Amino acid sequence: MRRAVLLAACASAAVLSACGSSTIESALAPSRFVAFGDGLSDLGQAGSRYTVNDGTVNVWSQQVATSYGGTLVTQASGGTSYARGHARIVGTPDDVNGSTLTVAQQIDKFLASDKFGANDVVLLNGGLSDLLVSYNANSSNSASFAAAMTQAGTDLGTQVRRLVTAGAKYVVVSGLYDVSKSPWGVGTGQASMISNGVLKFNSALLLAINDLGANVLYIDAAYYYNLVIASPSSYSLSDSTNIACTSTDSGAGIGIGNGQVNSSL
Template identity: 80%
Template sequence: MTGKWLRRAVLLAACASAAVLTACGSSTIESALAPSRFIAFGDGLSDLGQSGSRYTVNDGTVNVWTQQVATSYGLNLSTVSAGGKSYARGHARLISTTDDVGGSTLSVKQQVDAFLAADKFGGNDVVFINGGLGDLLAQYAASTDATALSNVMSQAGTDLGTQVRRLVTAGAKYVVVSGLYDVSKSPWGVASGQASNISSAVLKFNSALLLSINDLGANVLYIDAAYYYNLVIASPSGYSLTDSTNIACTSVDSGKGIGIGTSQVNASLCTTSTLASGVDYTKYTFADKVYFTPAAQTLYGTYAYGRMKSRW
């Protein structure tokens, strides 16, 4: 099955189900959503600093996409550890509690479990959910076999879809699902020598996710991170950036860091004092070899906000 055929199959299936996904046309919903609060589940791409720092340049700004969306609506979003409703945390996998560096981190499923055990959804709550990066990095570390990687990521996409369905069943009326960006385009992916296999695995993940939620169009909006970030990475100047190839930070982690090996730059350790010489990080796409700068994160948040306003 070719990637092109699979993309077409997924798009046709999704567009047949009440226009839940991007590229399926505009919504016919007339009322404007006025969110009462935001709730988030996910991994390091959405982590607002559950353990004290974020997987980006920690510059004290609005620098993660979920927070950018909340701010655009005039609301706040903060971590559960700070009394908020963002459960997302770095290294989280979809189901496994063994994270992408061999430690123990609440999975996305467990994050959802924790919320449902303590709270319930209101009529104007907006829920963000993402995942998959931890599963990709963990499987890649275990084996670079293309078939194994694709199979694991296909199952992970289905697993994320299962969590989305749980949210809707529990009463969430507005669920924003972020797909996984094409990690093969990251500095790590490009240098891996396995870019084609990584790209195929990401496609498998997003395709399985889309197929698993294609009947939830009344409540679910899919944000295509692979589509959007591919545009940014391919043409940074079109987004007021200058560099999508190099990384902005120098914060080397002697440990397992971000899940791509020891002694690698780790964005969660990065501040404005640990930037590469002469770098204007506000013009860079990547903070480290996997995670984005505040500029790239807020661009994606603005894109997601626009998709939400068009839909709801």
């Protein structure tokens, strides 16, 4: 998944100047980057990242910032990356029954003490923790799961609109990747239901931000993830199906349950 997200990050960096009606003559020169989201964007708010912790630039939000010669560090370290693992969009508790700040609350925290500048770039993702919570609550009810995912997509779109209303001129928002193709998704035996939920989420998100194209760039994470799954060798991978890191979580871990492999998503 990380390779797919970094691929998406590179693509977003390449076309970001189109956002906000920039042209080649007026190329975007970001003054800073601000990030909100869940574990896919968490740069280590609690000390470690939800990926390999080797000091490399391996989180998509940081990759985008670096590609523009910028920096991005956690809010806990005095920076502007507010993203936290397990964060839901607006719902509580989080996917491990904790009190992680939601994406909406992360934005609240930023706006309470700061404001967006004319050349700030906002990077945003969400939905994975909502999917896990919704699946655990509706694993035997596909209609309820689909409805919950539709609402979650709408909720993320509402936060995008809120950012633009608050003055953000350049917003990059990532949709959900198709979690049904992950080892966890395959292992549930409910891949079709999960895939439909992802589709509902992304469709609702796009519908909610349909009129914000002048300021918002959407990353089709599902598309990039599917590319990696279909042709791993094209992205310097030899295997796109088996779990690489097989250690298990003693607790709830990433939200899929006790004793589960922590890289299944």
